[in-house]
Amino acid sequence: MIVAAIKPTEHLAALAFAGRHRPRVWEPAPWIFAIAFYFAFPNYLGFGTELLVTILFALSLDLVLGYAGIITLGHAAFFGAGAYTVGMLAYHGIWNEPISSLMLAAIVAALVGLGSGLVLLRTQGLTLLMLTLCTMALLEEAANLGHEYTGGFDGLASLPIPPLLGLFEFNPLYPRTQYLYVLIVLFIAFLFVRTLIYSPFGQSLAGIRENTLRMHAVGSPVRARLITCYTISAAIAGIAGGLWAQANAYVNLTTLSLDRAAMVLIALILGGYGRIYGGFVGAVAYMALAHFLAKLYPTGWQLGLGLLLVVIALFARNGILGIGEALLRRIRAKHMPQ
Amino acid sequence: MILGVDVASMILGGVAAGMVLFIVSVGLSVTMGLMGFVNLAHGAFAMLGGYIIVLSMNYWGVHFLPALALGFVVTAAVSFAFERLLYARLYRATELDQVLFTIGLVFMAIASVTLVVGPENQQLVLPAMLQGQVDLGFTQYRTYSIFLIAIGIIIVVGLWLGFERTRIGAQIRATVDNRRMTESLGINVDRLFTITFAFGSGMAALGGGLGAEFLGLDPQYALKYLVYFLIVVAVGGLGRVTGVFYAALLIGVLDFALKKYIPKGGTLFIFGLTILLLLWRPQGLFAGRAT
Numbered sequence: 161m162i163v164a165a166i167k168p169t170e171h172l173a174a175l176a177f178a179g180r181h182r183p184r185v186w187e188p189a190p191w192i193f194a195i196a197f198y199f200a201f202p203n204y205l206g207f208g209t210e211l212l213v214t215i216l217f218a219l220s221l222d223l224v225l226g227y228a229g230i231i232t233l234g235h236a237a238f239f240g241a242g243a244y245t246v247g248m249l250a251y252h253g254i255w256n257e258p259i260s261s262l263m264l265a266a267i268v269a270a271l272v273g274l275g276s277g278l279v280l281l282r283t284q285g286l287t288l289l290m291l292t293l294c295t296m297a298l299l300e301e302a303a304n305l306g307h308e309y310t311g312g313f314d315g316l317a318s319l320p321i322p323p324l325l326g327l328f329e330f331n332p333l334y335p336r337t338q339y340l341y342v343l344i345v346l347f348i349a350f351l352f353v354r355t356l357i358y359s360p361f362g363q364s365l366a367g368i369r370e371n372t373l374r375m376h377a378v379g380s381p382v383r384a385r386l387i388t389c390y391t392i393s394a395a396i397a398g399i400a401g402g403l404w405a406q407a408n409a410y411v412n413l414t415t416l417s418l419d420r421a422a423m424v425l426i427a428l429i430l431g432g433y434g435r436i437y438g439g440f441v442g443a444v445a446y447m448a449l450a451h452f453l454a455k456l457y458p459t460g461w462q463l464g465l466g467l468l469l470v471v472i473a474l475f476a477r478n479g480i481l482g483i484g485e486a487l488l489r490r491i492r493a494k495h496m497p498q
Numbered sequence: 499m500i501l502g503v504d505v506a507s508m509i510l511g512g513v514a515a516g517m518v519l520f521i522v523s524v525g526l527s528v529t530m531g532l533m534g535f536v537n538l539a540h541g542a543f544a545m546l547g548g549y550i551i552v553l554s555m556n557y558w559g560v561h562f563l564p565a566l567a568l569g570f571v572v573t574a575a576v577s578f579a580f581e582r583l584l585y586a587r588l589y590r591a592t593e594l595d596q597v598l599f600t601i602g603l604v605f606m607a608i609a610s611v612t613l614v615v616g617p618e619n620q621q622l623v624l625p626a627m628l629q630g631q632v633d634l635g636f637t638q639y640r641t642y643s644i645f646l647i648a649i650g651i652i653i654v655v656g657l658w659l660g661f662e663r664t665r666i667g668a669q670i671r672a673t674v675d676n677r678r679m680t681e682s683l684g685i686n687v688d689r690l691f692t693i694t695f696a697f698g699s700g701m702a703a704l705g706g707g708l709g710a711e712f713l714g715l716d717p718q719y720a721l722k723y724l725v726y727f728l729i730v731v732a733v734g735g736l737g738r739v740t741g742v743f744y745a746a747l748l749i750g751v752l753d754f755a756l757k758k759y760i761p762k763g764g765t766l767f768i769f770g771l772t773i774l775l776l777l778w779r780p781q782g783l784f785a786g787r788a789t
Contacts, residue, residue: 231594279777285593286536287780290732294769294776297725301766418721422601429598463609469602473595474587 181358190440194343198336205339211447212342213404218428218439219346219353220396225425226434227357228389229369230281233289233421234296235397237276238269240416241299242398245269247411248309250319258324262345262402269398270391272299277390281383293418300416315412319405330409338407345403349396354436356392365389369434426465429472432479441480503637508755514643515712516750517650522705522723523730524657524742525698531674531737532691535585536593538600540702541727542607542720547573547703548710549611552620562625569707570700577699581692604720611717622710646708653701657739670694674737726753729772735782745783 197208217239224230242265249264250256280291303310310316323329328337356362367375368382375382405411414420423446431442454461476483526540551569554560560568580603588596628645631638661667672680673687681687706715713723726749734745749768756767775783 225594231597233597283776283780285534286530286736287732287776289536289593289597290728291773291776293725293728294773298766298769298773301769305762305766426598426601429594433594459609459612462605463613466602466605466607466609469598469605470584473591473599473602474584477591477595 181354190437191347198339198343202334202336205335207447207451209335209338209342209407210404211443212339212346213400213407214424214427214443214447215439216342216346216349216403217397217400217424218431218443219349219436220393220400221424221428222433222436222439223353223357223393223396224390225428226438227362227369228365228386230386230390231289232292233418233425234292234294235393235424236416236418236421237292237296237299238273238394238397239401239404239420239424240296240303241269241272241394242266242401243405243411243415244303244310244401245398246402246405247316247319250321250405251311251316252309253320256320256322258321258330258341258406261406262399265398265402265405266395267398269401270395272398273391273394274387277387277394281386281390296416296418296421300413303413303416311412313413315410317410319409319411321406321409330406335407342403342407345399349399350436353396357436361385361388426469430468430479432481435478435481438479438481445480507637507639508758509751510639510643510647512751512754513747514646514650514750515709515754516747517646517653518705518709518713519726519730519750520650520705520743520746521653521708522702523727523734523746524739525694525701526727527731527734527742528670528674528737528739529691529695529698530731531735532670532677532687532694533589535589536596536600537585538597538724538728539603539607539720540699541722541724542604543573543577543699544702544706544723544727545607545611545715545717545719546576546706547700548706548715548719549615549620550703551707552622552710552715553615555623556620562628566704566707569703573703574696574700578692578696581695585695586688586692604724607720608717615717617717620710620715622707622715624711642711649708653704654739654743661739666690666693670737729768731782733772733775733783738782741782 194208194212198205201208217235220238221232221235224232224235245265245268246261248254249261255261255264276292276295280288280295283291304312307313321330324337324341328341330337357365364375364380364385367380368385372382401415404415427442427446428439429442430446431438431440431444449464450461453464472479478485522540522544526537529535529537529540547569550572551565554568555562555565584599588599591599624642628642630641632641632644634644661671669680669685669690672683672685673690677687706719713719730742730745730749733749734742752771753768756765760767
């Protein structure tokens with residue numbers, strides 16, 4: 161065979177492609193930071209938990225937006241579906257064991273994703289954008305109206321969440337359990353997504369994003385792939401929503417709002433979409449800014465956020481990670497003369 | 499008979515609201531149809547116009563009609579500058595970049611208005627001529643609603659004539675149908691777009707001022723009604739003046755009637771209906787021929 165005769169070392173690009181799924185040296189860094197945060201800032205664990213949930217949510221959005229190229233404004237629909245599943249089951253005393261509740265949240269969100277994906281993903285562009293937005297608004301309005309079950313505008317407060325595995329208490333004032341619990345779930349979800357995007361399935365998603373017509377031409381089942389991806393992403397977003405409800409012990413309409421959908425979109429874009437660590441970097445940058453600035457100057461924060469978005473859209477389309485990659489390329493080019 | 503009067507007044511109210519929706523949304527439909535640009539900041543231009551109109555009336559004592567003209571001119575000028583300096587850079591960018599850019603503009607508009615004017619609602623005080631009721635023969639009705647309907651009809655006829663009977667209207671229709679072909683015929687599409695964009699923003703400003711009486715006017719305006727404007731455009735079809743007109747009337751009357759009869763579930767119904775309509779006709783209900 162001719163292919164075998166070519167030494168891989170002669171083809172750096174092929175070599176890089178074949179080995180791109182291998183873990184890099186720096187990849188444990190975010191997790192070390194996350195564990196260090198637990199010990200270093202015991203007073204900020206509530207903020208840390210919120211941050212980890214946002215990262216997980218951004219990760220799910222990245223799968224749809226960054227890898228499959230589906231532009232959605234309504235991803236909070238799934239976050240809310242997960243949050244309300246956990247909230248309603250616990251509040252009405254039907255089921256509240258944390259881990260299995262989380263799985264139920266994932267299943268419900270996945271069903272919402274599958275159902276809406278089956279009809280929505282037939283469209284594209286503005287129509288798709290509008291449909292995702294309307295679906296989310298529809299769910300929000302339904303949650304607002306069904307106040308007997310959902311608590312309406314006030315939501316459901318003081319959810320009775322039992323200790324994790326019967327051992328670790330969820331304390332709302334010292335959210336140590338919450339932080340570690342969310343971190344572990346995030347890590348598992350991350351491993352799953354990382355495996356997924358480097359698999360042939362993930363590769364075909366990138367192909368659909370880059371050139372849908374050509375993927376049709378090579379016989380790829382485009383619609384089935386998109387729907388599968390949308391459903392998986394919805395399940396992960398549902399887990400994020402379920403975690404949010406468990407960690408805060410309440411659920412309300414903000415979980416389904418355009419604000420939340422826009423927030424996670426902005427965080428992901430800020431970090432750089434289509435990169436698995438984009439959500440990490442973006443969520444940290446966004447949440448840190450929001451946490452410290454928004455309290456001091458809420459109006460100034462909104463102005464700055466708007467300006468940031470305009471600047472990103474005009475000049476830095478790949479976010480913080482994109483800037484980093486460009487810098488790295490420049491440095492490497494300097495040190496490696498042709 | 500009572501029921502007939504009830505229905506008539508409901509339709510009148512809905513049509514008046516629909517006229518405002520039309521005046522705001524028509525520019526959005528044409529600019530989206532021309533360039534495929536997802537302009538979520540359209541509501542911000544409507545808000546800017548609304549503020550200019552209402553504040554110039556309240557603080558400088560400008561009369562209603564000159565204030566409307568002022569709002570139109572200033573907003574058109576501002577949007578002209580924005581289009582040339584910023585929007586033009588993003589015509590070939592992805593929809594995502596356009597969405598982010600225009601959401602950013604919306605945030606900046608909300609924050610700027612809050613900082614400069616304040617977060618409270620601005621009250622539009624109608625001139626005495628437009629206050630009170632007018633006798634329509636079969637029923638009494640609010641003068642202002644009748645005024646809105648009259649203005650709306652004048653604008654839709656004017657726009658229709660401009661679209662169907664003038665040279666620039668023909669160029670716009672040609673660009674919406676096939677942009678490449680139009681460009682290769684030597685029509686300057688960029689210039690066309692700048693003109694339409696400024697004009698459409700001016701119309702949005704008019705709508706912002708005319709609707710301030712019942713939509714209110716506060717910094718959240720730019721975001722609050724955006725979904726309605728987008729629904730009208732999506733249902734009416736891109737770049738179709740008449741389509742947007744029918745869609746605006748439909749949504750206006752439906753919204754008015756639903757708020758009256760099912761005050762709680764009305765919005766739910768509008769969103770549900772929009773989803774169904776878009777699934778049935780993704781190009782818009784009144785798009786006519788496929789492009």
